[in-house]
Amino acid sequence: MQAFEYAAPKTLHEAVGLLGSSWGETEILAGGTDLVSAMKDQITTPKRVVSLKHLAELRRVEFSPSSGLRIGALATIHELLDSKEVQENYPGLIQAADGIRSEQLRAMGTVGGELLQRPRCWYYRSGFGLLAEYKGKPLVPDGDNRYHAIFGNSGPAYFVSPSSLAPMLICLQAKARLHGPSGSREVELSKFFVTPTSANEREHDIKPNEILTEIVVPHHPGVHMAVYEVRQKEALDWPLAAAAVALHMSGNSVSKSAVVLGHVAPVPWPSPEAEEALNGKEVSEETAEAAGKAAASKATPLSKNGYKVQLTSVAVKRAVLAAAKGGA
Amino acid sequence: MPKCKYDWPEAGDRGLIGESIDRVDGAVKSSGRARYSYDVHPSGMLYARMLTCPYAHAKITSMDTSAAEKLPGVKAVLVIQPVGSEIQWAGDEIVAVATTSEAAADDALRLIKVEYDQLPFLVNEEDLSKAGDRAKPSAEQKSGDPDTAFKDPDAVISEGYYGAQVITHCCLETHGSMADWRPDGKLKTWSSTQSVSDLPGQIGEGLRLQKVDIQNSDIETVCQYIGGGFGSKFSPDRWGIVVAQLSKQTGKPVRLMLERDQDLEVAGARPSYYGKVRVAGKKDGTITGWDSDTWGTGGMGPSGNPPVPYVLEGIPNQLKKHTRVNTNIGPSRAWRAPNHPQAAILTMCALDDLADKLGMDPIELLKKNIDFAPEILRQAYVEELDKAAELAEWKKYWHPRGDKTPGHLKRGLGVSIHTWGGRGHASTCLIAIHPDGSVDVKLGSQDLGTGTRTVIAITVAQTLGLPVDGVNVMIGDSAYPKSGASGGSTTVGGVSGSTRRGAIDARDQLFAVVAPALGVEPTQLESVNGRIQVTGDPSKSLSWKQACAKLGVKTIEAQGKNPGQCKLGDSGVGGAQIADVTVDTETGLVKINRMVAAQDCGLIIDMKTAESQVYGALTMGVTYSLFEEKVMDDQTGIMLNPNMEFYKLAGIGDIGELVVHMMTGPGYDERGVIGLGEPPVISPGAAICNAVTNAIGVRVPTIPITPEKVLAALAKGGMA
Amino acid sequence: MRGKRDKHRRPPAAKGGVTRRDFLRGAGVTVSGGLLVGTQVGKAAQAPASSAVAGPGAVPVTLHVNGKVHRLQLEPRVTLLEALRNELDLTGAKKVCDRGVCGSCTVFVDRRPAYACDLLAIEAEGHQITTIEGIGSKDKLSPVMHAFVEHDAQQCGFCTPGFVMACTAFLERNPNPTLEEVEKGLGGNLCRCGTYAGIRLAVLDAAKAMKGGSHA
Structure with a gap:
């Protein structure tokens, strides 16, 4: 790890003031579960690390039926899991968080950090840059891309979004609140995740001197929701594919649906194809299967990750069935 | 009375031996107080780190260490491979630094500038057609008349492709040591090693090769605890020499432990083994021929020569070809039961395919051909297969290939058998009985x-009639009497042999001192329940303390040796394992329901730690069958997963139920002590492969059995 | 190649006229915050004067470990794991993956389990740190430690302290766990020798032993 200077400001305003205006100068430290390792691997070599440890106001998890759920960016995964209101009103978020199979990561890791963690692409983590280039050529298309994207992978980004929470949050139309030098702004979480076009960009709509402060999730009474992850290991591991599903039901049939895929594209990947296959239908094994097939229909697998197409389809099918079975 | 002086006690008279006894260092380990080499930290110690080559094959063209040398905190910079050296794998060591902090070491390495000319490399070998002149075929081996056997019109012939990947050792304590070269010219190392007694000689030789003068007798190696070895830690390695040089150069103690990525890149790998196999058999199941064309890589060195056909080595009419492939993936090392797991996969999977073709239960096929196994083990195999079948409920759950149950979850069972030698190694020990009643056992072994500590304590305690905690076991120091390296399942046989003999001799010396006080001849005494008594007459006895007090100021010392008089151990064990899995045919995920092991290893000293060896082996077996793999990149030549995130080890929820049955009693115990570390890790791969095939009706040819491979196999047929 | 692959080959490009070596020379001196703002982070970051910026050289760090106060001088980049092992000689927490995956370095931060390798020591200021040395000793085993011995839930023992800590923390959150909960709840620790079968039993047993009584 390269040396850096450290600051732990007491206010959000101070924190923003300590941040640099271009990527690479400063990094924001929350739980540290991604950043510290990334600094050891010299994936990032900030001159300054700004710790948010004193910003207790960013740690709350609050719910009201009128304004919905507000998750402070510094709330830990445990705090999310432990919230009775989240358990009662957002079972899909609980399922999403349950995919983080480490009590240590749940205790240390924050919701904000979970959304902002950098990709796990092994070329990126080995030092070939966010876009995994070597001798001017992308490594992923001809390389070992077994864990890479099957959607949104026409280049130059091939990694998959690592977030476990984002797909379900996007299903629930969550918004991210950011605080920067010119105040706060709100962005739809579905637009917060972006595919970088150069190695110096990030995977999020955030500026180097902005801080993610809060996630706001509308209340969705009566919506059925579920997450299904296809994971090789029960222990801590990255899913091979995941699907988050939210179903608005009208009687036995789906009036409106949201399907967002995880770990299959450089961003959480909404599937209008799957939604269309569900809307207006009664949920059955057949419609779930059809939604799964529709979700996978436009996949463009790389040389070694064709199997993820099938896994995506199964994840959607099973998430749909679980959502229909489970309550809101 | 035993027939021979040192013999193990007869059944019914074994006391502690074979009981389930807590490991004697359990508390020190579970409380975090055990000090490993990585934990030794004398004041003033320097931290050493090594710069490594980022290329799979390259020549060093220039090097500049001057900036690093000037960095505050840097106490030494040592060039390991100079300009002009040809490097054969990424991660190979180029320059070492010794610094006052870990951070300074990190900074210093960044300041060292090395330029390379990159050279052509090969890092993947499964596709032999791409190996070119890296493929080095060995001479064909032939026995009997395979040609005729396979042309026999009545023969049933099965044919298949099978294989096992390159895996690493991934010891949790990385390789390395702390070295302290003292002003008096003596060198002491705290090394993470499987070979305490032999290490000083190896370090001395390595130093002299670097033109550093030292006598072996001036080197002492200590290893009280080691965080995993599995066959990868017999040698001091280059870093074990470098750290001593750095200590000499700086006059300070220096610790050099590999970083995790280095450890996975360079500190050991199990060679791969792939092959096309044909097996011929008669309709009654009798195997009549074997034909294998195999290849594998062990880096630039030997790829191993897995012994096929495995266990059933007496199969007639064999034709075998093997090709070694030289790759730039880093060197191979012995990995728990070297060559055997790979041999088991090729053999037991091929036999499973033959059984299917014959419409036979694979257990019946193995039994039918058991006479092709070494004679000494035939009976054990039959008993073990029956025991494993019973514990796995084989009759209930096994079915002909392909689970016909509707739905996407398919259950299957698979079987494999294995063998290993495990004769005790050469070991010497010193046993001291002190006038205060305390007992010390010293030997240069390692746990x-x-x-190992527990086995030694039990052996000596039982021999002297003491409780286990009445014996002070002192191992892990080359200053103690020489004992063999811990590899090949040779340790338990070696140390139980030496300490049994030493303890008997020490006891007899004590009897000689005590006998007059009890008014009998020494030969009429026995030591039981913490007393020395006239055999069979507790009324004529002294407590152990009273007896030892009769020594006055004199300590009894006796040396014990293995091998030696009387037969205390043997070689050759067998085992049978059954895997029970469920495969999700929609996702290709394999879930272990149950792993069953029936294992013999002669006379068991401690049932608890013996069973633990088997539980551990099954767990490692699940890991190499389903998860782990050294992933090498064709474009850059580097290892893509030199970390514990993508070098996947099974977690606590990934292993299923483990059922272990140790074969004991008549037919087993009287063979004496035989090693156990290797054998149970051999069969899981083959058993799991066969179970998956049994579940889904089609073979996934190679391990690890990933969802990707299962789905690919299903796409070609099977129960999807 | 960039980043990690050449971390040992090429000094990083200097920015703003500050060379790497100058930077590192400065690192040996403890400099209070504001002074370095201009040199370390370019034009844009305008730290209010009240914000202390520490480092990159060694700065005072106070750690509360196992009930004792330790005043140390540490660079901000030093992890809690390195500080515990190298400065305080508390070596129960092990450096194994060093990337927050294997759990061998598990400690408690205010009773919550944490990977000490992923936590900067300076971040641990103001928190109560508990290491394995703080929950029991070889002569006074905690219930979890005791259960590990009883069920032989350890072989080489290198993952063991981390597992004991993780199990202890797990049982605080889940005093009556099922086997399935144990298997899920301990997914953040890895063992290479294969002691999981013993650990599962040990955790279930320790849960029973801890009923009603106080524990570590």
Whole structure:
């Protein structure tokens, strides 16, 4: 790890003031579960690390039926899991968080950090840059891309979004609140995740001197929701594919649906194809299967990750069935 | 009375031996107080780190260490491979630094500038057609008349492709040591090693090769605890020499432990083994021929020569070809039961395919051909297969290939058998009985976590009639009497042999001192329940303390040796394992329901740590069958997963139920002590492969059995 | 190649006229915050004067470990794991993956389990740190430690302290766990020798032993 200077400001305003205006100068430290390792691997070599440890106001998890759920960016995964209101009103978020199979990561890791963690692409983590280039050529298309994207992978980004929470949050139309030098702004979480076009960009709509402060999730009474992850290991591991599903039901049939895929594209990947296959239908094994097939229909697998197409389809099918079975 | 002076006690008279006894270093380990080499930290110690080559094959063209040398905190910079050296794998060591902090070491390495000319490399070998002149075929081996056997019109012939990947050792304590070269010219190392007694000689030789003068007798190696070895820690390695040089150069103690990525890149790998196999058999199941064309890589060195056909080595009419492939993936090392797991996969999977073709239960096929196994083990195999079948409920759950149950979850069972030698190594020990009643056992052995300390304590305690905690076991120091390296399942046989003999001799010396006080001849005494008594007459006895007090100021010392008089151990064990899996045919995920092991290893000293060896082996077996793999990149030549995130080890929820049955009693115990570390890790791969095939009706040819491979196999047929 | 692959080959490009070596020379001196703002982070970051910026050289760090106060001088980049092992000689927490995956370095931060390798020591200021040395000793085993011995839930023992800590923390959150909960709840620790079968039993047993009584 390269040396850096450290600051732990007491206010959000101070924190923003300590941040640099271009990527690479400063990094924001929350739980540290991604950043510290990334600094050891010299994936990032900030001159300054700004710790948010004193910003207790960013740690709350609050719910009201009128304004919905507000998750402070510094709330830990445990705090999310432990919230009775989240358990009662957002079972899909609980399922999403349950995919983080480490009590240590749940205790240390924050919701904000979970959304902002950098990709796990092994070329990126080995030092070939966010876009995994070597001798001017992308490594992923001809390389070992077994864990890479099957959607949104026409280049130059091939990694998959690592977030476990984002797909379900996007299903629930969550918004991210950011605080920067010119105040706060709100962005739809579905637009917060972006595919970088150069190695110096990030995977999020955030500026180097902005801080993610809060996630706001509308209340969705009566919506059925579920997450299904296809994971090789029960222990801590990255899913091979995941699907988050939210179903608005009208009687036995789906009036409106949201399907967002995880770990299959450089961003959480909404599937209008799957939604269309569900809307207006009664949920059955057949419609779930059809939604799964529709979700996978436009996949463009790389040389070694064709199997993820099938896994995506199964994840959607099973998430749909679980959502229909489970309550809101 | 035993027939021979040192013999193990007869059944019914074994006391502690064979009981389930807690490991004697359990508390020190579970409380975090065990000090490993990585934990030794004398004041003033320097931290050493090594710069490594980022290329799979390259020549060093220039090097500049001057900036690093000037960095505050840097006490030494040592060039390991100079300009002009040809490097054969990424991660190879180029320059070492010794610094006052870990951070300074990190900074210093960044300041060292090395330029390379990159050279052509090969890092993947499964596709032999791409190996070119890296493929080095060995001479064909032939026995009997395979040609005729396979042309026999009545023969049933099965044919298949099978294989096992390159895996690493991934010891949790990385390789390395702390070295302290003292002003008096003596060198002491705290090394993470499987070979305490032999290490000083190896370090001395390595130093002299670097033109550093030292006598072996001036070197002492200590290893009280080691965080895993599995066959990868017999040698001091280059870093074990470098750290001593750095200590000499700086006059300070220096610790050099590999970083995790280095450890996975360079500190050991199990060679791969792939092959096309044909097996011929008669309709009654009798195997009549074997034909294998195999290849594998062990880096630039030997790829191993897995012994096929495995266990059933007496199969007639064999034709075998093997090709070694030279790759730039880093060197191979012995990995727990070297060559055997790979041999088991090729053999037991091929036999499973033959059984299917014959419409036979694979257990019946193995039994039918058991006479092709070494004679000494035939009976054991039959008993073990029956025991494993019973515990796995084989009759209930096994079915002909392909689970016909509707739905996407398919259950299957698979079987494999294995063998290993495990004769005790050469070991010497010194046993001291002190006038205060305390007992010391000293030997230059080491406890890899297998329970060596515990086995020694039990052996000596039982021999002297003491409780286990009445014996002070002192191992892990080359200053103690020489004992063999812990590899090849040789330790338990070696140390139980030496300490049994030493303890008997020490006891007899004590009897000689005590006998007059009890008014009998020494030969009429026995030591039981913490007393020395006239055999069979507790009324004529002294407590152990009273007896030892009769020594006055004199300590009894006796040396014990293995091998030696009387037969205390043997070689050759067998085992049978059954895997029970469920495969999700929609996702290709394999879930272990149950792993069953029936295992013999002669006379068991401690049932608890013996069972732990088997539980551990099954767990490692699940890991190499389903998860782990050294992933090498064709474009850059580097290892893509030199970390514990993508070098996947099974977690606590990934292993299923483990059922272990140790074969004991008549037919087993009288063979004496035989090693156990290797054998149970051999069969899981083959058993799991066969179970998956049994579940889904089609073979996934190679391990690890990933969802990707299962789905690919299903796409070609099977139960999807 | 960039980043990690050449971390040992090429000094990083200097920015703003500050060379790497100058930077590192400065690192040996403890400099209070504001002074370095201009040199370390370019034009844009305008730290209010009240914000202390520490480092990159060694700065005072106070750690509360196992009930004792330790005043140390540490660079901000030093992890809690390195500080515990190298400065305080508390070596129960092990450096194994060093990337927050294997759990061998598990400690408690205010009773919550944490990977000490992923936590900067300076971040641990103001928190109560508990290491394995703080929950029991070889002569006074905690219930979890005791259960590990009883069920032989350890071989080489290198993952063991981390597992004991993780199990202890797990049982605080889940005093009556099922086997399935144990298997899920301990997914953040890895063992190479294969002691999971013993650990599962040990955790279930320790849960029973801890009923009603106080524990570590």
